[in-house]
Amino acid sequence: MDILRTTQLCKSFGETHAVDHVDFTVTAGEVLALIGSNGAGKTTLINLISGLIPPDSGRIEFQGADITRASVHHKIELGIARSFQLVNLFDQLSVHDNVTLAIFSREGRTRRLFSLAAADTAVRDEAVTVLKQFGLDARTAAPAGGLSQGERKLLDVAVAYALRPKLLFLDEPTSGVSTREKAPIMDIITAVVRSGGITAVIVEHDMDVVFTYCPRIVAMHQGAILADGTPDQIRNHPQVTANLLGAQTA
Amino acid sequence: MDTLVVHVLNALLYASVMFLIAGGLSLIYGVMRIVNLAHGNLYAFGAYVTAWAVGRALGTATEASLWMYALLPVGAVAAAALGAVLEPTLLRPLYRRAEEYQLLITFGLLLILEDLMRLIWGPYPLQASALYEGLGSLTFGESIYPTYNLVVIVIGGVAAAGLWAFVYRTQFGVVLRATSQNMRMASALGVNVNRVYVQAFTLGCFMAGLGGSVIVPQQGAVLGMGVDALILAFVVVVIGGLGSLEGALIGALMVGFVREAGITFFPEIELAVLYLMAAGVLMIRPAGILGRA
Amino acid sequence: MTGPPRRVLAWSAPVLLALIVLPYVVPPYQTVLLTYGLVFAIAALGFNLLLGYTGLLSFGHSAYFGMGAYAVAFIVKYLKLESMEAFLLGGILASGAVAALFGLLCVRYTKIFFGILTMALSQVLWSLAFKFFWVTGGSDGLRVPTPTLLGGYVRAGGDKFEFLSHRYYFYVLAVFAVCVAVMWVIVHSPFGKALQAIRDNETRAEFVGVQVWHYRWVAFLISGMFTGLAGALWVPLNGLTTPDILHWTFSGKMVFFTVLGGFQTFFGPIIGAVIFNYLETYAVGHTVYWQMVLGIVLVVLVLALPAGIVGTLRHLGLRPVKMS
Numbered sequence: 001m002d003i004l005r006t007t008q009l010c011k012s013f014g015e016t017h018a019v020d021h022v023d024f025t026v027t028a029g030e031v032l033a034l035i036g037s038n039g040a041g042k043t044t045l046i047n048l049i050s051g052l053i054p055p056d057s058g059r060i061e062f063q064g065a066d067i068t069r070a071s072v073h074h075k076i077e078l079g080i081a082r083s084f085q086l087v088n089l090f091d092q093l094s095v096h097d098n099v100t101l102a103i104f105s106r107e108g109r110t111r112r113l114f115s116l117a118a119a120d121t122a123v124r125d126e127a128v129t130v131l132k133q134f135g136l137d138a139r140t141a142a143p144a145g146g147l148s149q150g151e152r153k154l155l156d157v158a159v160a161y162a163l164r165p166k167l168l169f170l171d172e173p174t175s176g177v178s179t180r181e182k183a184p185i186m187d188i189i190t191a192v193v194r195s196g197g198i199t200a201v202i203v204e205h206d207m208d209v210v211f212t213y214c215p216r217i218v219a220m221h222q223g224a225i226l227a228d229g230t231p232d233q234i235r236n237h238p239q240v241t242a243n244l245l246g247a248q249t250a
Numbered sequence: 251m252d253t254l255v256v257h258v259l260n261a262l263l264y265a266s267v268m269f270l271i272a273g274g275l276s277l278i279y280g281v282m283r284i285v286n287l288a289h290g291n292l293y294a295f296g297a298y299v300t301a302w303a304v305g306r307a308l309g310t311a312t313e314a315s316l317w318m319y320a321l322l323p324v325g326a327v328a329a330a331a332l333g334a335v336l337e338p339t340l341l342r343p344l345y346r347r348a349e350e351y352q353l354l355i356t357f358g359l360l361l362i363l364e365d366l367m368r369l370i371w372g373p374y375p376l377q378a379s380a381l382y383e384g385l386g387s388l389t390f391g392e393s394i395y396p397t398y399n400l401v402v403i404v405i406g407g408v409a410a411a412g413l414w415a416f417v418y419r420t421q422f423g424v425v426l427r428a429t430s431q432n433m434r435m436a437s438a439l440g441v442n443v444n445r446v447y448v449q450a451f452t453l454g455c456f457m458a459g460l461g462g463s464v465i466v467p468q469q470g471a472v473l474g475m476g477v478d479a480l481i482l483a484f485v486v487v488v489i490g491g492l493g494s495l496e497g498a499l500i501g502a503l504m505v506g507f508v509r510e511a512g513i514t515f516f517p518e519i520e521l522a523v524l525y526l527m528a529a530g531v532l533m534i535r536p537a538g539i540l541g542r543a
Numbered sequence: 544m545t546g547p548p549r550r551v552l553a554w555s556a557p558v559l560l561a562l563i564v565l566p567y568v569v570p571p572y573q574t575v576l577l578t579y580g581l582v583f584a585i586a587a588l589g590f591n592l593l594l595g596y597t598g599l600l601s602f603g604h605s606a607y608f609g610m611g612a613y614a615v616a617f618i619v620k621y622l623k624l625e626s627m628e629a630f631l632l633g634g635i636l637a638s639g640a641v642a643a644l645f646g647l648l649c650v651r652y653t654k655i656f657f658g659i660l661t662m663a664l665s666q667v668l669w670s671l672a673f674k675f676f677w678v679t680g681g682s683d684g685l686r687v688p689t690p691t692l693l694g695g696y697v698r699a700g701g702d703k704f705e706f707l708s709h710r711y712y713f714y715v716l717a718v719f720a721v722c723v724a725v726m727w728v729i730v731h732s733p734f735g736k737a738l739q740a741i742r743d744n745e746t747r748a749e750f751v752g753v754q755v756w757h758y759r760w761v762a763f764l765i766s767g768m769f770t771g772l773a774g775a776l777w778v779p780l781n782g783l784t785t786p787d788i789l790h791w792t793f794s795g796k797m798v799f800f801t802v803l804g805g806f807q808t809f810f811g812p813i814i815g816a817v818i819f820n821y822l823e824t825y826a827v828g829h830t831v832y833w834q835m836v837l838g839i840v841l842v843v844l845v846l847a848l849p850a851g852i853v854g855t856l857r858h859l860g861l862r863p864v865k866m867s
Contacts, residue, residue: 076752090743101740105752110737117733285655343846349654350600354802355845361838369832481666484659525667529648
């Protein structure tokens with residue numbers, strides 16, 4: 001069952017065709033990697049689907065429903081969430097508060113002015129559970145701005161995960177992180193995603209990470225999809241090796 | 251027909267001054283991404299300095315000699331000098347900080363300058379009307395129009411053209427535009443960004459000061475003119491788009507004409523019409539007509 | 544942990560006690576002076592909901608203070624009522640209505656545009672106060688007599704000053720305490736957390752499902768109502784309301800005392816407002832160039848003490864009361 005389908009999706013910035021007539025389908029429950037050199041259109045594609053920018057033309061369908069022009073808020077309600085390449089956290093709030101906020105928002109409780117956030121033990125406990133899953137429960141009271149880069153990347157994902165999405169976009173979850181930290185981060189992410197039955201689309205540059213963790217790989221180049229297959233198929237795909245793999249830095 | 255010409259000229263007069271002020275604001279924002287809340291006070295400062303200089307030159311005389319017109323730019327130069335001092339001392343320390351602090355410090359500067367002008371020149375308006383009357387007036391048809399106003403309009407036009415040429419036709423203009431589009435890149439290419447910033451800021455202050463200098467013979471320098479001008483300049487950049495010189499020109503023209511129409515037909519709500527226009531533009535096209543989002 | 548941290552409760556008890564005992568130990572003039580301080584503190588609470596918690600710096604809050612004040616004056620002039628409760632209700636409703644309207648326009652924008660837009664809108668109100676002088680009394684303003692408190696149960700009697708320095712003071716103190724409590728709950732509620740999230744990262748807030756400008760608008764509305772409430776409490780003290788209270792210079796004072804106290808803490812603005820009140824009272828007699836003094840101090844604060852008084856004390860380990 002297709003959880004997401006884009007049809008002839010287009011977005012241009014001036015002369016540049018960032019996303020060029022892209023037909024992209026994602027099956028429910030799968031974990032796939034989206035690869036491509038800088039400027040290939042990966043982040044733009046995610047921005048279009050998640051609602052950060054509107055497409056010029058084409059269609060986006062989520063679970064059969066047309067969400068092409070839906071608002072960010074509506075898409076989140078439907079179950080689409082994302083993390084960010086450049087970490088986007090609430091730096092002055094505590095690690096715990098970053099996650100509780102996502103939960104409050106999910107539950108529609110951010111409208112409540114006259115109850116104390118600290119009093120909602122169900123939400124607080126759920127946040128702690130999520131943080132434990134991500135290995136961040138040691139420093140829940142620390143402000144998010146004070147964490148290490150690796151921890152911040154994980155928290156960024158945790159916040160998106162706390163929305164209990166059906167489809168989760170992870171934009172370079174290991175970028176800026178030291179090599180030896182990448183595997184533990186990916187282990188956590190894939191474990192969390194699998195246990196929650198979440199469909200995950202991971203944008204990644206690190207091909208080791210991609211080949212290890214993602215059963216399906218979609219390669220983009222200059223705004224269009226170049227190849228789509230298993231790691232073996234991608235490894236042996238002539239255009240992919242020519243355009244992308246040669247330029248990869250592990 | 252004659253009255254129509256007079257109205258058009260009045261609108262152009264207002265637009266000239268507004269272009270100078272708003273253009274300066276937009277230029278500074280375009281290059282440095284800061285808005286100086288005290289920008290209007292630099293316009294006022296220019297007005298006061300010029301009025302004071304003319305007053306000193308006149309002494310007890312009541313009629314202006316021709317050479318006194320050369321004193322007009324004095325206010326603009328003074329405003330530019332003030333700007334050259336302010337940027338490195340008050341603004342540069344804050345570029346890395348949250349934008350609130352920029353607003354707060356320029357607001358503090360606004361308060362300081364307001365009282366500084368009161369301190370130096372007292373609470374009463376300063377006039378330079380001798381220059382205004384000295385050029386007499388032109389008669390066409392049944393209407394009389396002060397020649398000085400035409401001079402201001404011409405100055406406004408020359409300033410617009412000169413600025414355009416400066417920004418698009420000179421080496422410095424290239425550097426200015428490069429820095430405004432990508433500060434880091436420009437810096438990596440060897441541009442001394444600090445110097446460009448202080449130069450851009452000085453130029454912007456010069457323009458504001460020039461606006462004050464050229465209009466002071468017509469309307470005098472009075473306390474509070476700075477904040478009034480700031481708010482109107484804001485209306486102009488809302489309409490034309492912050493960061494765009496062409497936008498400042500278009501916005502100034504629109505504000506000039508709408509205001510003139512407003513004063514003529516609905517004198518009561520003159521200010522409100524301008525704010526309504528700004529509000530309308532903000533709602534339809536938040537970046538302004540030619541602004542960068 | 545529910546409710547305010549123990550440290551807050553620990554020192555707020557003696558402070559409250561001191562405030563209650565005050566009218567009996569100091570001259571009436573001092574009590575009235577502090578009453579002004581408490582009124583400004585309520586305005587500061589409202590102002591800081593926007594600045595410290597939502598990240599929006601308004602230069603036009605005089606509009607709401609002034610609406611609250613003029614609402615009281617209109618209630619006296621047109622409805623012939625003298626009840627403080629009517630004043631408070633009118634003040635909140637009037638400032639709320641204006642805040643709702645202005646907010647619709649302002650909250651789509653941030654930072655610079657927001658700041659100047661708020662300033663411009665409050666100037667429009669100020670100029671309207673002059674234009675419609677037959678309603679507002681123009682530059683002469685409108686007089687407001689001493690009100691009755693608690694539904695007419697408490698009356699001024701003969702000595703107005705005695706009334707202001709005792710019964711009215713306690714009334715303001717009570718309202719102040721309620722305002723502090725209500726604002727405390729609001730900023731510590733899920734809504735308050737959402738505001739802080741918006742302040743910290745607008746994009747992420749959007750992507751967590753918080754509709755940013757909608758929440759900003761509500762914050763704007765609440766902020767305006769608190770400030771309007773302060774305006775309503777201020778008028779009987781002053782006996783008179785004039786257009787000055789709508790002018791941007793008054794907005795500037797609110798910005799100043801919030802920054803002075805420190806806008807990154809809950810109690811900073813309150814302390815700043817009270818201190819500023821004393822500064823203004825004692826310094827105004829010494830110099831005409833009061834604005835310049837404010838400006839210089841503001842510049843120094845921004846350059847040297849961005850956390851304000853309370854924030855700086857906190858960094859020095861003396862008053863560990865945080866925001867979130």
